[in-house]
Amino acid sequence: MPSDDEYYDEEDYYDDDDDEEMMDGTQDEDDVEDDFKIAPKAQRKAYEIDYESLSPSAVERRMKDEVEHIGGILGVDESTAGLLLRFMGWNKERLIEKYMDNASQVLVDAGVAVPAPVRCPPPRRPTRTATRLFGKAAAATGPFVCPICFDESASLAALSLSCSHAFCSGCWSAYLTAKITDEAEHCIRCMAESCRLVAPDSFVRPLTPAWPRFQDLLLRHFVASSPALKFCPYPSCTNTVSCPSAAGRSVLATLVPIVSCGARGIGSDSTGKEHMFCFGCPIESDHRPVICAVARMWLKKCRDDSETANWIKSNTKECPKCQSTIEKNGGCNHMTCKKCKHEFCWVCMGPWQEHGTAWYSCNRYDEKASTDARDAQSRSRASLERYLHYYNRWANHEQSAKLSLSLYSKTEKKMEDMQLTSTLTWIEVQFMKRALEVVEKCRMTLKWTYAMAYYLEKTNEKVLFEDNQRDLERAVEELSEMLEEQVEPESIRGLRQKVTDKT
Numbered sequence: 001m002p003s004d005d006e007y008y009d010e011e012d013y014y015d016d017d018d019d020e021e022m023m024d025g026t027q028d029e030d031d032v033e034d035d036f037k038i039a040p041k042a043q044r045k046a047y048e049i050d051y052e053s054l055s056p057s058a059v060e061r062r063m064k065d066e067v068e069h070i071g072g073i074l075g076v077d078e079s080t081a082g083l084l085l086r087f088m089g090w091n092k093e094r095l096i097e098k099y100m101d102n103a104s105q106v107l108v109d110a111g112v113a114v115p116a117p118v119r120c121p122p123p124r125r126p127t128r129t130a131t132r133l134f135g136k137a138a139a140a141t142g143p144f145v146c147p148i149c150f151d152e153s154a155s156l157a158a159l160s161l162s163c164s165h166a167f168c169s170g171c172w173s174a175y176l177t178a179k180i181t182d183e184a185e186h187c188i189r190c191m192a193e194s195c196r197l198v199a200p201d202s203f204v205r206p207l208t209p210a211w212p213r214f215q216d217l218l219l220r221h222f223v224a225s226s227p228a229l230k231f232c233p234y235p236s237c238t239n240t241v242s243c244p245s246a247a248g249r250s251v252l253a254t255l256v257p258i259v260s261c262g263a264r265g266i267g268s269d270s271t272g273k274e275h276m277f278c279f280g281c282p283i284e285s286d287h288r289p290v291i292c293a294v295a296r297m298w299l300k301k302c303r304d305d306s307e308t309a310n311w312i313k314s315n316t317k318e319c320p321k322c323q324s325t326i327e328k329n330g331g332c333n334h335m336t337c338k339k340c341k342h343e344f345c346w347v348c349m350g351p352w353q354e355h356g357t358a359w360y361s362c363n364r365y366d367e368k369a370s371t372d373a374r375d376a377q378s379r380s381r382a383s384l385e386r387y388l389h390y391y392n393r394w395a396n397h398e399q400s401a402k403l404s405l406s407l408y409s410k411t412e413k414k415m416e417d418m419q420l421t422s423t424l425t426w427i428e429v430q431f432m433k434r435a436l437e438v439v440e441k442c443r444m445t446l447k448w449t450y451a452m453a454y455y456l457e458k459t460n461e462k463v464l465f466e467d468n469q470r471d472l473e474r475a476v477e478e479l480s481e482m483l484e485e486q487v488e489p490e491s492i493r494g495l496r497q498k499v500t501d502k503t
Contacts, residue, residue: 054241087109110198111198143156148167156169159203172191176188252293258278261277263275281295319339398447404439422493
């Protein structure tokens, strides 16, 4: 059993010096500083996704690591490993499986090795005449003649792959350069007809001036073949984003993988905007809160229906009987549907038989048939009116977001004026630029909320969604108005406080 000395009172747990420091509040300053140096890790929001921005050199390192990894597993050199990976679309697992099943066949299919010759029966014993002819042919063999350009100069350099199809260096250089620059080929096969052998990189590099272009093609093929990599779609931007979490299609049903390549304002873009785009679909913008499938469906509907719907609404009506769309092509209001032959009045949509000869005063008629026809017309147009309601507001916010881009230069000039006419430093006037970025981001979000609202069912959740949408729209308009109004020197600090609160 433990002795009494092994037990201690709780008050004896702390040292006396520690008690004095705690009582006096004189804890060591170094300990306090060490505590504050530990910054808590920022928690990722529910709608955010993990990703990594990669430069072209970083992508090249990844590609080289893949080649070295496969070369070590399969026991082949880097050139062969690179050709095998390109042939399999950089799918390592599939390559290893196929290679282990039949290595020689994979090498032949990838253009690395020459197919094994077909075994033929031994030839008959040659006659004396045939022997004499073969001997003459062998004796007639002279200097090398290129089968492409037929050059036979003595200084001609003959080059060939392991297939032994020899051509001059000039023809090889022209062929490789044309394949790279004109056809964007990254797997260039032998020039001989029906030869499937692929030229390795060590063969291509010294023969063509288009080697940088060839490396770029290899890089693009590597990124395009990997589901976890995607090029930044912004013009002149060469960065790549790695996002393994969004590589599968299942995650796109519940999450919008918006990523950033880490660059700002490359090329003709002078606004310094961050390059944000969707990793899961070809839409080159932030389309949250709408998932990728719904966003593509909405854009397709807008391309197909927006102008058509506006024209149909303005120039056509539906037949009261068969609901066929009819365009009036004459001045008479007596209409006859070509499909069902129903006769009706263009003005009130009622049956023409009830008009008699007083068609010009059909507005005083209120028969049940005419009322039913107008109700059917209203129901037919309801879906069109609903679509145009959401489309017009979607397009309005898209246009407003584009116009806000022109405010970047004006805002920067306004920030310079504020710095000169007040005591604020350049860092302190950055609130204007941050507020402008918030306005643009909110307008893009508002734009896509209308696409989402179009597909939502009429429930209590949709009512709450539209209330939040209304509040955000009001706040964005108020903040946008603050950014565009004229700034007076005496109101700068008050404006800063208001803009900061809204942001």
